[in-house]
Amino acid sequence: MSAARTLRVVWRLTAVNVMMTLEYRGAFLIYMFNTVADPTISLLVWLAVADQGVALPYDRAQFVTYYVMLSVTAMLTATWLGSYLAEAIRLGKLSPFLLRPAPYILGMVGNNLGEKIIKLPLLLPLVGLVAIFFRHDLRLPTDPRAWALYLLSLPLAATVAFLLDYVIGSLAFWVEDVNGLLRIRTLLGAFLAGQYVPLALFPGELSGLLAAQPFRYTLSFPLEILTGQLSGTALAAGFAWQAGYCIGLWALYRLLWRFGLRAYSAAGA
Amino acid sequence: MAGWESPAPQPRESLARQVVRHLRVWRQFVVMAFVREAEYRVNFFVNVFDGVAQLALAVATFLLIYQYTDEIAGWSRAEALMLVGIYRTVAGLIGLLIEANMMAIPGYIREGEMDFHLLRPVSSQFLVSLRRLRLDEAVNMAIGLGLAIYAGNQAGVRWSALGVLEAAAFMLCGVVLLYALWFATVTLSFWLVQVDTLDQLFFGLFETARYPVTFFKGAVRALLTFAVPVAFATTFPTQALLGQADRRLLPVGLGLAALGLLGTRAFWNHAVRHYGSASS
Numbered sequence: 349m350s351a352a353r354t355l356r357v358v359w360r361l362t363a364v365n366v367m368m369t370l371e372y373r374g375a376f377l378i379y380m381f382n383t384v385a386d387p388t389i390s391l392l393v394w395l396a397v398a399d400q401g402v403a404l405p406y407d408r409a410q411f412v413t414y415y416v417m418l419s420v421t422a423m424l425t426a427t428w429l430g431s432y433l434a435e436a437i438r439l440g441k442l443s444p445f446l447l448r449p450a451p452y453i454l455g456m457v458g459n460n461l462g463e464k465i466i467k468l469p470l471l472l473p474l475v476g477l478v479a480i481f482f483r484h485d486l487r488l489p490t491d492p493r494a495w496a497l498y499l500l501s502l503p504l505a506a507t508v509a510f511l512l513d514y515v516i517g518s519l520a521f522w523v524e525d526v527n528g529l530l531r532i533r534t535l536l537g538a539f540l541a542g543q544y545v546p547l548a549l550f551p552g553e554l555s556g557l558l559a560a561q562p563f564r565y566t567l568s569f570p571l572e573i574l575t576g577q578l579s580g581t582a583l584a585a586g587f588a589w590q591a592g593y594c595i596g597l598w599a600l601y602r603l604l605w606r607f608g609l610r611a612y613s614a615a616g617a
Numbered sequence: 618m619a620g621w622e623s624p625a626p627q628p629r630e631s632l633a634r635q636v637v638r639h640l641r642v643w644r645q646f647v648v649m650a651f652v653r654e655a656e657y658r659v660n661f662f663v664n665v666f667d668g669v670a671q672l673a674l675a676v677a678t679f680l681l682i683y684q685y686t687d688e689i690a691g692w693s694r695a696e697a698l699m700l701v702g703i704y705r706t707v708a709g710l711i712g713l714l715i716e717a718n719m720m721a722i723p724g725y726i727r728e729g730e731m732d733f734h735l736l737r738p739v740s741s742q743f744l745v746s747l748r749r750l751r752l753d754e755a756v757n758m759a760i761g762l763g764l765a766i767y768a769g770n771q772a773g774v775r776w777s778a779l780g781v782l783e784a785a786a787f788m789l790c791g792v793v794l795l796y797a798l799w800f801a802t803v804t805l806s807f808w809l810v811q812v813d814t815l816d817q818l819f820f821g822l823f824e825t826a827r828y829p830v831t832f833f834k835g836a837v838r839a840l841l842t843f844a845v846p847v848a849f850a851t852t853f854p855t856q857a858l859l860g861q862a863d864r865r866l867l868p869v870g871l872g873l874a875a876l877g878l879l880g881t882r883a884f885w886n887h888a889v890r891h892y893g894s895a896s897s
Contacts, residue, residue: 375814382821389825393682393689396832402686528663532670539674545681 349450357450358457365462376463377470384419384474390544391415391482405548409487410575414546416479416486417574418567422543423471424464425506425567429456430530433517437612438524446609453514453601460510489574497583501570504590509566511597512537518601521608542568548577562597565590642739643747650750661753668757672705672764675827690831695772697829700855702768703788704827705761707850710792711823712754718746719799720816723806726892735889742885746800765858774858783862784854790870791850795823797877798845804881807888826851846873 349357369376394411398404406414433456436442445452479486489495516533520526538544540563547558547568558564569586572578578586630638654661679701683694692700722745725731735741769776802815826847830838842848849870856862 378814378818382817385821386824389828392837393828393832396689397682397686400686400689404685528666531663531667535667535670535674539677544674544678549681549685551681551684 354450354454357454358461361455361458362461362465365459366465369463369466373466373470376467380423380467380471380474383423383471384478387415387418387422388478406546406575406577408485410577411546412482412485413487413575414571416475416482417488417571418543419478420471420475421502421505421570422567423467424502425509425570426464427460427506427509427513429460429510430513430517430533431527432456433514434520434526434530437518437520437608442612456514457510460506489576494573494576498570498573501573501587501590504587504594505566505570508562508590508593508597511594511601512562512566515597515600515604518604518608521604521611537563537566540564541566542571546571546575548572548575559585559589562593565593639739639743642743646748646750650752654752664751664753665756668705668709668754669760672701672757672760675701675704676764690829692829692831693772695768696855696859698768699765699772699774699858700829700851701827702761702763702765703784703855704851706758706765707761707788707792707826708823709754709758709761710788711795712751713758714750715746715796715799716754717749717751719803719819721745721749722803726806731892735892741889742800742882746796765855769858772859775860776858780858780860783864783867784857786867787849787853787857787862787870790867790874791846791848791854793874794846794849794870794877795819797874797881800881801884804884804888807892823847829855843873846870849873 391411391414394404394406394415395408398408398411436445436452442452445455489498512533513530516526516529519529523529540547540558540561542564547564550558565586569590572586573583676698679694679697682689683697687693689697725734725745731745734744737744774780799816799819802819805815822845825841825845830841830848830852833841838848849866853862853866853870
């Protein structure tokens with residue numbers, strides 16, 4: 349399928365999902381409240397630690413920047429497709445989609461983008477309120493290049509997270525129940541992505557390991573760009589890892605679906 | 618149908634007999650829960666594992682925080698971990714007794730099952746609030762208690778019957794208050810179709826119980842003490858065990874809990890009177 353046609357299909361599917369999702373805007377407002385409240389509580393805890401007057405890898409401004417921007421970044425990079433995909437494969441709901449002239453994954457992309465388009469305007473005012481509350485310590489980058497890099501790493505982070513879920517969900521071609529695996533991915537993934545504690549505050553001995561694991565590139569890396577903690581080489585290495593995970597997971601997805609669809613048809617579904 | 622008529626007057630029954638009757642019904646809920654759990658054994662272990670994983674991550678978060686300091690707002694690491702254990706215990710208690718029920722109530726109303734619950738000769742609030750038990754949460758509760766005792770020993774707690782009793786009383790207030798808050802929210806589903814998502818709000822707020830309220834200042838602390846009473850569920854019980862609780866707060870908590878129960882009862886009865894049933 350040509351790139352232009354793929355884009356057109358994704359655009360249409362996104363528009364459809366925007367309309368469908370509008371129904372749930374009330375529910376989403378509540379989700380967005382939690383999306384903002386959780387990081388704010390973490391921030392208050394770290395500010396209480398900072399008030400003890402101890403030396404920390406982050407100063408107050410970095411904590412505020414990290415946790416205020418965490419909610420937007422986490423929302424924009426979130427995925428929820430894993431269990432839906434696994435169910436579609438397990439119950440044979442995939443079959444009608446296989447007859448359509450576009451890959452199944454594009455529907456999931458459209459759903460992901462469509463929901464985020466509805467969520468963003470609900471989330472931004474809440475983030476604005478938190479930002480105003482912490483305005484004295486909030487220090488967002490003034491250099492437009494930092495924002496450009498953030499905006500570059502954001503879709504890459506969303507892609508890594510999306511493909512990770514897609515790959516795990518695809519295991520349903522062979523494994524009866526992948527929900528346990530998805531649950532571990534959610535819990536451990538959030539922790540290792542810096543959802544609760546910024547990775548820069550993990551013990552120093554772990555830094556090599558933390559930099560190599562995929563979850564950093566689903567959330568932490570764009571935030572690290574905004575806190576201004578990365579040197580030029582660290583930035584380049586980060587983007588290389590992020591792009592590498594995108595390509596690697598994409599290849600894995602293609603491979604899994606090639607063999608998975610055979611296993612699927614063999615099951616007679 | 619224009620709403621539920623009050624049931625035909627029953628011969629007056631003493632309060633003690635009513636309590637005994639309800640306890641007997643509750644025993645039956647427990648028996649049923651065991652039967653159900655025996656059907657889904659794998660699910661049981663998955664849920665326990667999930668609880669353990671969540672607790673491990675909460676502990677890891679605190680260990681990361683306490684790398685940098687020995688004390689936060691007067692709480693040592695062992696004391697904070699003790700609170701995490703208490704948090705897990707309370708979360709387990711809520712999961713065991715009420716969580717599954719709160720999540721089921723909007724469905725009863727939407728799909729008409731509520732009619733059957735209203736016809737039964739026990740308090741409908743009692744029935745819908747407690748009929749489902751999640752036994753796997755009892756295991757998570759025990760694990761939480763284990764952590765609280767272990768960390769308590771490390772914190773040098775001198776265990777006393779009075780302290781444990783005081784902690785249990787605070788915890789009871791906390792659980793009752795959280796129940797009242799959640800149940801009042803769920804009661805709204807007599808009028809609103811989509812309140813299920815309000816559960817998410819409740820879970821989000823309850824998450825804050827993982828931290829001592831004294832970590833927070835001013836408005837946030839007041840909010841978490843009185844508006845969203847998580848302080849009664851975790852911070853005050855831990856302080857009671859550490860011998861640092863403000864005893865004046867115990868009657869406040871008991872009063873608020875009683876008020877919460879009476880308030881939800883009045884609200885629920887009001888809602889039921891205006892219930893038109895999904896099938897009529």
